[in-house]
Amino acid sequence: xxxxxxxxxxxxxxxxxxxxxxxxxxxxxxxxxxxxxxxxxxxxxxxxxxxxxxxxxxxxxxxxxxxxxxxxxxxxxxxxxxxxxxxxxxxxxxxxxxxxxxxxxxxxxx
Amino acid sequence: xxxxxxxxxxxxxxxxxxxxxxxxxxxxxxxxxxxxxxxxxxxxxxxxxxxxxxxxxxxxxxxxxxxxxxxxxxxxxxxxxxxxxxxxxxxxxxxxxxxxxxxxxxxxxxxxxx
Numbered sequence: 534x535x536x537x538x539x540x541x542x543x544x545x546x547x548x549x550x551x552x553x554x555x556x557x558x559x560x561x562x563x564x565x566x567x568x569x570x571x572x573x574x575x576x577x578x579x580x581x582x583x584x585x586x587x588x589x590x591x592x593x594x595x596x597x598x599x600x601x602x603x604x605x606x607x608x609x610x611x612x613x614x615x616x617x618x619x620x621x622x623x624x625x626x627x628x629x630x631x632x633x634x635x636x637x638x639x640x641x642x643x
Numbered sequence: 644x645x646x647x648x649x650x651x652x653x654x655x656x657x658x659x660x661x662x663x664x665x666x667x668x669x670x671x672x673x674x675x676x677x678x679x680x681x682x683x684x685x686x687x688x689x690x691x692x693x694x695x696x697x698x699x700x701x702x703x704x705x706x707x708x709x710x711x712x713x714x715x716x717x718x719x720x721x722x723x724x725x726x727x728x729x730x731x732x733x734x735x736x737x738x739x740x741x742x743x744x745x746x747x748x749x750x751x752x753x754x755x756x757x
Contacts, residue, residue, distance in 0.1 A: 576736075
């Protein structure tokens with residue numbers, strides 16, 4: 534199946550700094566989902582984006598879907614130690630499958 | 644209702660042995676996925692079941708891997724003649740109906756092949 538590329542692979546920040554992870558596809562996505570996996574845990578759904586240019590917020594988290602529906606980002610403002618974990622995007626190209634990106638592992642130094 | 648459950652939570656086996664991993668999806672969910680996650684790595688798609696359709700087996704790494712889903716509910720992932728490189732956490736997820744519905748993950752089975 535077609536791949537969804539996610540960068541960066543790792544991100545180390547000082548508590549209070551911002552964090553962004555990016556998800557890209559060479560072809561148009563029908564929708565995109567974001568998941569968070571805490572250390573030792575399993576992925577948990579955060580949000581789904583469907584519309585071109587869509588922006589959704591969850592407290593300090595901002596999710597965007599590009600105008601061309603080929604990229605998406607997750608931005609965390611003023612990171613906290615509770616934000617530690619791996620953030621995965623998952624995209625669908627044809628509504629018949631979802632493919633996960635490789636994930637961005639976030640560590641936060643207190 | 645209850646979430647996705649998987650058993651066993653941990654499995655240690657010797658190289659060459661066969662193992663079976665079980666997944667109980669959320670009741671009423673027609674879609675079921677298996678993923679493999681090596682330590683510190685991403686989610687490697689293995690297989691996808693959707694209702695009565697033929698499963699998408701495109702992610703299975705070799706013919707030693709197989710999976711079935713009985714009665715549209717419980718699924719079993721079987722690894723024959725296990726190798727050390729099969730050591731990983733095997734995650735199962737289910738979703739309500741479509742491939743694009745939210746996936747709910749189980750806690751995983753940690754497989755160690757000695």
